[in-house]
Amino acid sequence: MFFAGLLVAGPALASGAGGEVEREIEFGLSAGGFAGRVYVSNNDGDVTATLVVARGPRVAYYTVPAQITADRVTARFGGLGELDYHFAPKPNGSVECNGAEEGEAVFEGIFAFTGENGYVHFEAAHAEGSFRISPEPKTCAQRRLARRAVRYHPSYSDEGATLNAAAGSRAKGRMREVTVFDEGRHGPHPVILFAALTEKREGMGVARGVQLAAGSGSFSWNLEKGTATLRPPAPFTGSATFTRRGHDGHGAWRGSLGMPIFGGDSVKLAGGGFRAYIHRGVPQDE
Numbered sequence: 001m002f003f004a005g006l007l008v009a010g011p012a013l014a015s016g017a018g019g020e021v022e023r024e025i026e027f028g029l030s031a032g033g034f035a036g037r038v039y040v041s042n043n044d045g046d047v048t049a050t051l052v053v054a055r056g057p058r059v060a061y062y063t064v065p066a067q068i069t070a071d072r073v074t075a076r077f078g079g080l081g082e083l084d085y086h087f088a089p090k091p092n093g094s095v096e097c098n099g100a101e102e103g104e105a106v107f108e109g110i111f112a113f114t115g116e117n118g119y120v121h122f123e124a125a126h127a128e129g130s131f132r133i134s135p136e137p138k139t140c141a142q143r144r145l146a147r148r149a150v151r152y153h154p155s156y157s158d159e160g161a162t163l164n165a166a167a168g169s170r171a172k173g174r175m176r177e178v179t180v181f182d183e184g185r186h187g188p189h190p191v192i193l194f195a196a197l198t199e200k201r202e203g204m205g206v207a208r209g210v211q212l213a214a215g216s217g218s219f220s221w222n223l224e225k226g227t228a229t230l231r232p233p234a235p236f237t238g239s240a241t242f243t244r245r246g247h248d249g250h251g252a253w254r255g256s257l258g259m260p261i262f263g264g265d266s267v268k269l270a271g272g273g274f275r276a277y278i279h280r281g282v283p284q285d286e
Contacts, residue, residue: 020045023068025087027107027129034120038083038111038129040066040073049075049083051113053120053262057212058235060115060262061196063205073107078202081113081122087131097140105131116208116263156281160184161221163228163242165253165269165276173200178240178257178269180230181282182219191219193232195259197267208261210235221278226251228278235260240270242278250277 022042029036033055040049049066052059066075066083075083085107089095093104107127114121156162160183168175174197181192196209214232221228226244238256245251253276257269 022134023070024132024134025068025073025105025107025129027085027105027127029111029122029124029127031120031122034122036113036120036122040068040075042068049073049077051077051081053115055262056235057210058260058262059211060208061206062113064203076203077113078204080115080202080204081111083111085109085111085127089131090128095140097136099136100132100134101136101140102132103130105129119263155284156279157183157284158281160282161223161228161278161280162282163219163221163230163276163278165240165242165274167271167273167275170198170200174198176267176269176274178230178253180219182216182221183282185216187216189216190214191216193218193230193236195236195267195269197261197264208264209267210259223278223280226278230255230257232257236269237266238270242276244278248277249279250275252276 024039024041026037026039035054037052038049039052040047047066047068049064051062062077062080064075064077066073071088072086073083077083086109087105087107090104090106095101095103105128107129108125110125111127112123160181163180164178166175166177176197177195179194183189190213192213194209194211196207198205198207200206212233218232219228219230228242229239231239237258240253240255240257243252243254253270253274255270258266259269260266
């Protein structure tokens, strides 16, 4: 459950340069109908913690620098919260050795987070989740064929279409973005929509928005004509149309499309400030 090209990327699972030990942990929480999950990983030497908050199709991502040792993880989510957990393998929990040591973990200490305008509040002195250590320690009890995970670099299929529309600038710390994937199959099929307001503040990367699968009737497109129309279901509101300008797939993105976000006002997702393009194919795993 990730926004395409936004704040959360898959962790670098292979060991770092010079045999550096890389540690990753994750754990889940819940509060008031909201589900939260925290991921901490070493990604090319930069250790980050990402809190993902979800309720139905509405989601929010908060990514900050973190520190992780063999038994402790800490991070600060600006003025919204903090993480300070000691962790250890779960007693009698499962452990696997497959090039890395992976197993169940228990966490004790402090995790507190309050979303913008108080939309959610997590506070937990205890949590359960998992850990991963790479490369596999020599003490790992089981020995299996090593598997190396690689970064996700998608190719694109020959069928279907991908549309992206964005306004603002990540470099300036604020951006609105909509991405639509349609595999173009005949008959009813899902269309995947991602939309977010992304911001940088208080040392955090924040993305709040909506991600869902909609019916194929919500997105119509014609690559030859260079046109598309998006009419997504709730919690989105309104609609938007794409009109190509020139021959490079780029064009105008106009309409009344909008969405709610956690802890903030509704966000407009179309208009004169948006840069948009459409091209053939949808991302494929390599």
